[in-house]
Amino acid sequence: MRKSTLTAALSVLALASGCSMNPKLDIPAPPVAAQFAGADKAEPESAATIPWRQMFGDARLQAIIALALENNRDLRVTTLNVEAARSQFRMARGAQLPSIDANGSYTRQRIPLETAGAGLGLPSDGAAPSGIEFGQYSANVALTAFEIDLFGRLRSQSEAAFERYLASDEGRRAARIALIGAVVDAYLAERLAVEQLALTERTLIDWRESARITGLLREARQASGLEVSQADGLVRQAEADLQARLRAQAQATNALQLLTGAPLPADLPPPVSLLEQPILTQLPAGLPSDLLTNRPDIRQAERELVAANADIGAARAAFFPRLSITGLLGVTSLAFDRLFDTDNGNWSFSPQISQPIFRGGSLQGELRLAEVRKSIAIAQYEQVIQAAFREVSDGLAGRATYGKQSDAQQAAADAAARRVELSNLRYRAGVDSRLELLDAQRSLYSARQTYLDLRREELSSATGLYRALGGGEGEE
Template sequence: MIRRACIVWPALLLAGCSMNPQLEMPVAPVAAAYPLANAMDEAHAADLGWREMFGDPRLQRLIARALSDSRDLRIAVLNVEAARAQFRVQRGAMLPAVEVAGSYSRQRTSAAAEAEAGRGSEFDQFTAQAALTSFEIDLFGRSRSLSQAAFERYLATDEGRRATQIALIGAVADAYLAERLADEQLKLTEATLSDWRQSLDIARRMHAAGQNSGVDVAQAEGQVRQAEADLEARRRVLAQSTNALALLIGGPLPEDLPPPLSLAEQGIRTQLPAGLPSDLLVRRPDIREAEHQLVAANADVGAARAAFFPRLSLTAAFGFASGALDSLFNASSRAWSFTPQVAAPIFQGGQLRGNLDLAEVRKSVAVANYERAIQSAFREVADGLAGRATFERQLDAQRQAVATTARRVMLSDLRYRAGVFGRLELLDAQRDDYAARSALLDLERENLSNAIGLYRALGGGLLEYGAQD
């Protein structure tokens, strides 16, 4: 037994040479710098914790609730556990499986089989053994490649969980802003409807006094009815926004939430530093996920290559067998077996070549997915930087437009009451002012959403507090 073991151990030491092809990561197919980058981009927004990014205490509570109760994030965590278990299964295949077994049997032979004795005989059989069952000695690295592929997919799944967390935080913040926008649009419509009802009342009184025509009253009534229709639409949007937010956080909104802040009071940082495009390779979990998937696909190619070569497996057992239990472990009761086996593929009907071709194609797909992930991340950051550079100026212009339409409403109302102009001019001024105020609310929300998108695109959301903490 010892001499045979000396023959096996060198083979075990030689096991594990890899057939994996040399993997060279593709060059990032993006520019070396972002468009519209500036001096602030020496830092990186991903170092900013999400509690520092989002200053509204109500939003912070909602994000914390989502991180603990969201079903999407829970599924991502369970997927990580499943990938980890799969890796343990594949890694276990590289190690010898040793089993210990004991048995007892009692037999009787027939009288015909023992003609001389003229009668059958009975005897006991006790056995105890430790067995090594069909252990593959990984001479060409097939099992090691499969284990590496499983490990890389586990790492990819864990990066997918991180990407899900980033996406979840951004989605909760966006949904919260949508709810805040719907609420403020509803309040604007309510205030506007109240003003227009007062204008309708004035138009009716002036008509009763003979100071205007029935056309003015009809115009004012039409304006009020349109505002009433808008009011119901705003209520519907608010209810739907609340439902979307509840879905993201994993349950109904808690009743003890802090009071909400308006869009103008959110305190979300809109001027975020972007760093360099090369930072995305380590900051973005989805890019790291694609990278691990590429390494796993490369290991699959190595396993497919190794399948063309012979496989050496070993089965061995050592134990004791005796007819009496008290003599089972005597030296004379020892028994052993040693069965090495070599299997070499001769004809597989093209399966081995097909498996190799498939593995190589999947590797090419993984390369394309990796490059696409980088390009998509670059584009998302570039879009966010375009918003960073333009939204503030657009907001200033829109605020001036609101001030102008408000002044026009005031002057038109004075002229209408004085009888200088008709109702139509006042109606147009009021509609323009309502549209300008509504557009300002939309623009404020878009500006904040752009900041959230840039924060998410840069890989922000994994830290609760800043890296300096």
């Protein structure tokens, strides 16, 4: 009978603790168009499924990305934050379970005979000993203030902590994707600096030789002072560019080492030039709805929204009564060898219920704060989606234009090179002055520098589109 009564009571408590005060959560619809601007109606599956090693085929770049994923301090901090969030969830979940402690003690005390005798109704004539001294052993198992979660307050807190743990893990994935993109951008900047430096060095050698020849022609009265000044000006410009390229190369290398978290190894594979860099540039975007599943920052914002909704449930439940139980089961004896005898058992059971009556508006304030934070989480969720949509649209605009622009710039550089050849022939034939040849050389130098800049921008735009689509999350 007692067993069935206890079982029924536990069943009632279990049903009561299953109650939740969380409001119904409706995830807002994505506040973006159904299709990306500039994308085909039948856009294939998103490029987010492409592994980053396949996206970036340069073996040197792959080794640097792997080094960064292992050593980058920002990513390491983000990973540790995930562990911290997991611990917080465990703490919140532990509050839903009973806290049981075992303890043992020994107490030695002395009681004056007069006090002891008065308690027992005995006379105190001074003939007996002046006091009683004894020791007491005890061993107990205690249940301390276990709260029966009648209205789901603890469960809502645990749910919020769990969702924030998941959100932090999504943040780690987002940080990983961002790190890969940052490493690629830094690597491309370093390659650009190196190749522009090499171009400047070659050009400076040619222009110094041209200035020397122009000076000799001036001495022979076959060139004007204007031609000499023009040739010297080109040399000085190339010398200034050389220092700028040296600075850009050093800064790009420093940025790359910061991202990798360690000096670059000496045994890295040889680099691939920008013009031959095997980075995929024509990436499919898929549909905007794919972003909701492919981008971890969007999933992170959604988790934060669910956590904020659970906070409202916890704040609502705080208005209702709390039932807690404290219990003790143990044994007590004056002699240690008889501590666990049958007759030495003791127990206590102390249920307690509390109902908030007056808190000065603090509970209402906590509820209102939770509701406002949920509204903020909704706005942030929508904001993240809109930002992701814009990033993809920008990447698609680059996909549609950079290839054509790069081809046109390459043609312009080829035309400038052809002009230098023709100007040199015309100069040798005496048809054109040396000024025309110098101007053609300057145009060729500028066209080649611009082409390298444009190629780096094209590769960086493709990397940005890959990152915007959520690519790079996988391990491969």
